[in-house]
Amino acid sequence: MKGAGECGKSTVVKQMRIIYADGFSDIERLQHLPIIRGNAIKSIAVILHAMNTLNIQFEDRNLDPLAAMVREFQSNYDLTINSEIPGHIVDAVEKIWSDPNLKECYKRSNEYQLMDNAKYFIEKVRQLSSMAYMPSTQDIINERSQTRALVEVMIDVDTRQHRGTFRIIDVGGQRSQRRKWVHAFDNVTAIIWVASLADYDLTLQEDQKRPTNRMKESLTLFESTIHMPIFRSKNIVLFLNKTDLFKKKIKTSPISDHFSSYSGGSDFDAGCQFFCNQFLSKNQNERRRIFYHFTCATDTQALTHLINSAVNTIMDDVLYKAGLA
Incomplete structure (x- = not known):
């Protein structure tokens, strides 16, 4: 589970505990x-x-x-x-x-x-x-608390199509935490990348002297990460998160003020597809598959369907590579 800071990774992990594990005592x-x-x-x-x-x-x-x-x-x-x-x-x-x-x-x-x-x-x-x-x-x-350590969650998943145990690793997305990523993701099955659509008009919290756009940082980080040797052949499930905030925000904060190539105005679907294409364009490996979903990580019911879909995608790929599908 990867992504820049404030993107909602930890919220997705919490939801996985609620959906597939015992929630919180x-x-x-x-x-x-x-x-x-x-x-x-x-x-x-x-x-x-x-x-x-x-x-x-x-x-x-x-x-x-x-x-x-x-x-x-x-x-x-x-x-x-x-x-x-x-x-x-x-x-x-x-x-x-x-x-x-x-x-x-x-x-x-x-x-x-x-x-x-x-x-x-x-x-x-x-x-x-x-x-x-x-x-x-x-x-x-x-709730919001910065992830400063590796967080591992084991979940037993039964989507009717597939059943299995998944080990989910969540790491901090802030720049100071990224050095922990590489050793944490040896031999992973797939990458779940979380990006916040609502970040298009925000700047990094840790970079206030020279403000850096959060969405542009996420795109840069995505590109550099997926082409690292250990991830080069891994398929990716892309969660474009915080659709609820994004839908409200684009009505008053034009995307084009921050991304000059955008021409879709305040149209929600156009905005979602624009940023989806931005991420997809960073992939230079034609054999790699990127499966994308538009998500609201605070909506348990909606996220249940999307996570099940992501799990099925990962399992289908594992079976295909093993010659079992």
Whole structure:
């Protein structure tokens, strides 16, 4: 399982656990709680920081002291313990979130680094701050934490067409994590590459001094990776992810502003096919097959069908190469 940072790889792996394994126990859910609470507080703090950067002021200037209080609390929030969110911070977050000018800043999130599901967690801040709160499956799917180590998941898959045990390896997509990739993928059956369609107007989080377009980085990384000697003969399942965010975004953020060769306007299908073709064009091995799917990794029901299809594709290829099909 490969791809650039923030593309949704870890979300796909979580979904595989939900679909094919036992999901998450109560103990595991509680282990996610500090991260989920941290996502809520970090998200509102990032927007507040962006308001300063973009020179946006609250419509209600009485919110300034509350904003300072929330930012100070976030800077001291400790993910290593089950940090609670005090009631006065919850009250402050809700008041800040209701300000029209902050909402305008939120709409401009392509101009700064904000997690995709910020709104989801900010609007649940009172619920998830409860001492008795048990994170839901959807909370865990939506949470964001950077993958800093190899994550392996073993799943038993039965698609009616094929049955087998799969070892899925997820690695960090940030530049600092990529050196771990090569040794982790010896003797793989296939590559599942995840790319975020919604990244076309975003820049890399780790490259702010010289902003690099995330989609262009993903394309470059895809091309360099698939032509490495250990992957040169491997077939690829390409998940073009975050279709839900992409569909909303192209209505207000033109693709052509970032990819001048695009001429499809705000047409969703045209945009999807344009970026799909961009990835397909990077393949220089005519014998290699690339199977692509348009995905929304947070939609369990829709992803179940797509993962089953991807598994069947991988198994068909394995049997064909073994002379058994």
